[in-house]
Amino acid sequence: MAFEKKIKESIWGSIVLKSEILKTSKDQKFVLIINKVAWYAVHVFLETDARFENKNKYEPSQVEFRILEQIIKIKVSEHLTLEGAKEKYHKIQKQFSSVGNIWSDLPTWLKETPRLTCLEIKDGKKAIENSDDFFLPGDHIQINRVALKIGFQQSIVYQHSAIYIGNKRVIQISDPENESSKERACVNEADWSKFHCGDTEFRICIPQVKILTQKEIIDAAISKIGFYKGQYNVLWKNCQHFASCCQFGDGFGFLVNLHLLER
Numbered sequence: 001m002a003f004e005k006k007i008k009e010s011i012w013g014s015i016v017l018k019s020e021i022l023k024t025s026k027d028q029k030f031v032l033i034i035n036k037v038a039w040y041a042v043h044v045f046l047e048t049d050a051r052f053e054n055k056n057k058y059e060p061s062q063v064e065f066r067i068l069e070q071i072i073k074i075k076v077s078e079h080l081t082l083e084g085a086k087e088k089y090h091k092i093q094k095q096f097s098s099v100g101n102i103w104s105d106l107p108t109w110l111k112e113t114p115r116l117t118c119l120e121i122k123d124g125k126k127a128i129e130n131s132d133d134f135f136l137p138g139d140h141i142q143i144n145r146v147a148l149k150i151g152f153q154q155s156i157v158y159q160h161s162a163i164y165i166g167n168k169r170v171i172q173i174s175d176p177e178n179e180s181s182k183e184r185a186c187v188n189e190a191d192w193s194k195f196h197c198g199d200t201e202f203r204i205c206i207p208q209v210k211i212l213t214q215k216e217i218i219d220a221a222i223s224k225i226g227f228y229k230g231q232y233n234v235l236w237k238n239c240q241h242f243a244s245c246c247q248f249g250d251g252f253g254f255l256v257n258l259h260l261l262e263r
Helices: 002-010 082-096 124-129 192-196 214-223 239-248
Strands: 015-023 029-036 040-047 058-060 071-079 116-121 140-150 154-166 169-174 186-191 202-207
Touching: 002 029, 002 040, 002 071, 015 082, 029 082, 040 082, 071 082, 140 192, 140 239, 154 214, 154 239, 169 192, 169 214, 169 239, 186 192, 202 239, 214 239
Parallel strands: none
Antiparallel strands: 015 029, 029 040, 040 071, 058 116, 116 202, 140 154, 140 202, 154 169, 169 186
């Protein structure tokens, strides 16, 4: 209900001529609206993740100087006639019903939205103890790890990514023997403790447009076990590249080209 309430607040003051709550082929809730102020406009409202409503556990991260929220509002087009707006409306319905597993399948107006929104975990210690209470199987999760302490209060940190698969298990890029060897580093399934290593600053990276379902993300991660062995590179073949490919599909070339990977 919070999703519907926020949409009503967003379009208050305009005349709504057509409105539907729908779901994409990847089970993401969205609303299509035709409204009129001086002319006819077609809007799409996408729900990124219902967990935004749980203020006790999560808080939105700041991404590129913006706080991204539960609902993404996109003005797709403007029209002089209602007939033109309806034509665009039905075209969008068709596009959403056939969103594939490749980023290039999306219409241009969707590609221009930010790719990710992030939720930070308020109580990292509780997340360490009960990870299933905070993360869903298929989540792209990150943690800030301390690389080097400088003085009493300062330190150098880096972000480590993985795909959470439930029951305190992750699939990540690491040395399976836990000895930080780049030569042995590869995609592997690991215990929860080998992901967090005692650090507590967690976040969840949530795609604003779901290209894959949570189950498809897990299947993609499992299928990549063994990749990267002896090929880890902090710039080109790292943990974030792996997690992004699982989340957006093998055709997602913005961060990584899977054709470069070999078993």
